[in-house]
Amino acid sequence: MLRYTLKRLAYGLLVILGVVTLVFFLFNILPGDPARMMLGQRADAESIEIINRDLGRDRPLGIQYLCYLNDLLPLSLHNVTDENSAFYYESTKYSPSGKLFTVGHTTLVAKVPYLRRSYQTKRKVSEIIATAFPQTALLAVTAMALALVLGVGLGVLSALKKDTWVDRAVLMFSTLGMSLPSFFAAILIAWFFAYVLADWTHLNMFGNLTTVDDYGRGEYLDLKNLILPALTLGIRPLATLTQLAKNSMLEALSQDYIRTARAKGLPYRKVVANHALRNALNPIVTSASGWLAGLLAGAVFVEYVFDWKGMGIVIVDGLEQYDFPVVMGSILFVCVLLVLINIVTDILYGVLDPRVRLT
Numbered sequence: 001m002l003r004y005t006l007k008r009l010a011y012g013l014l015v016i017l018g019v020v021t022l023v024f025f026l027f028n029i030l031p032g033d034p035a036r037m038m039l040g041q042r043a044d045a046e047s048i049e050i051i052n053r054d055l056g057r058d059r060p061l062g063i064q065y066l067c068y069l070n071d072l073l074p075l076s077l078h079n080v081t082d083e084n085s086a087f088y089y090e091s092t093k094y095s096p097s098g099k100l101f102t103v104g105h106t107t108l109v110a111k112v113p114y115l116r117r118s119y120q121t122k123r124k125v126s127e128i129i130a131t132a133f134p135q136t137a138l139l140a141v142t143a144m145a146l147a148l149v150l151g152v153g154l155g156v157l158s159a160l161k162k163d164t165w166v167d168r169a170v171l172m173f174s175t176l177g178m179s180l181p182s183f184f185a186a187i188l189i190a191w192f193f194a195y196v197l198a199d200w201t202h203l204n205m206f207g208n209l210t211t212v213d214d215y216g217r218g219e220y221l222d223l224k225n226l227i228l229p230a231l232t233l234g235i236r237p238l239a240t241l242t243q244l245a246k247n248s249m250l251e252a253l254s255q256d257y258i259r260t261a262r263a264k265g266l267p268y269r270k271v272v273a274n275h276a277l278r279n280a281l282n283p284i285v286t287s288a289s290g291w292l293a294g295l296l297a298g299a300v301f302v303e304y305v306f307d308w309k310g311m312g313i314v315i316v317d318g319l320e321q322y323d324f325p326v327v328m329g330s331i332l333f334v335c336v337l338l339v340l341i342n343i344v345t346d347i348l349y350g351v352l353d354p355r356v357r358l359t
Helices: 002-028 034-042 045-055 061-072 090-094 125-160 165-179 182-196 223-253 256-263 268-298 300-306 311-320 324-352 354-358
Strands: 075-079 099-103 106-110 210-212 219-221
Touching: 002 061, 002 324, 061 075, 125 165, 125 223, 125 268, 125 300, 125 311, 125 324, 165 223, 182 223, 182 300, 223 268, 223 300, 256 268, 268 324, 300 311, 311 324
Parallel strands: none
Antiparallel strands: 075 106, 099 106, 210 219
C-alpha cells in the first residue's frame, strides 16, 4: 500500500510540474506588456524599463522560470543581497519567516508557496484566491448536491418505469443535458428564468451571494442568487448521474438477492429502498466525487455569465487586464486541487479494492 501511495504522489507531482511549466511559458510568450498596461497613458521607455525590472521581466526567460519555481516551492533558496540572483525570493522584501540556514549569501527558507502579486492591485494572489474560492466552492457543492439528489431520484424512477413514457422522457432530458455547452445553457437559463419568467420566479439575472441594500443598510445574504448558477452548473452531472443511477439500479434489481427478498414476501418498496438502491449507490458516489472536482475547475463560464464573484471572474478579469500572476496563480491553484482530489480518490480505491494496487 505504501508503494502504491508513493507512486500516486509521484505522478501527481509530475503533473503539477508539467502544468507549472506549461502555464509559465504560455503566459510569458503571450503578446502584451504588463508594464505598459499598468502605466497607461503615462507610459514611457524609462518607466516601462523600471516596472519590468521590478517585476523581474528584464531577465532571461529561463532565469524567470527558475525564480518562479523557487517562489512556488515550500523550500526555496534566496539571496537577500542580490535581487538579480536566479534564486532571489521576491517576498524577501516583506521579511519572510522560516529561515532554516544560510551558506554565504544564500538562505534556505521554509514557506508557504508564493504566487506573486497582482500587477494591477498589488495584492498577493493568494489573498485574491482566498477571497474568491469560497464562492466557487459553495457554487460547486450546491450544484453537485442538486445533481446528486435529482439524478438519483430520476434514475431510480426511470429504472422502475423502464420502457414507459417516463423512461423515454428521462432519457431525452439526460441526452439534452449532456449535449448542452455550459456557456449556452447559462445564457438560456438566465434569459428564461430571470427575464421571461421574472414576474413569477423573482430571480435575478446577475448577482452574488451578498447584495448591497438599496437603503444604505449594508450587505445582506441573498441565497436566491445561487439558484440559477447552481442549476446551470449542475445540469451536466445531473444528466450523467441520472443515466448512471438508472443502469446501476437495473443491474441491482436483476441480482439474485433481490429475487430472494421478493420471494420472502418483503414489500417491493422496501426491497427497492433497502436492498437495490443501497447497492446501486456505490458507483454513483464514486462518479459524484469526480464530478465535484470537475465543477470546481469548470465554473468559469457559468460564473462569468451570472457575475458570480468566484474564481471564474478572477480569471477572466485577470486575462482582460493582462494580470498574469493572478491568472497563473488561479490556474495552478485549481490544478493542485484537482490533483490532490484524484490522489485521495486513488488511495481510497486502493484501500477498498486491493486489486487496484496491482495496476
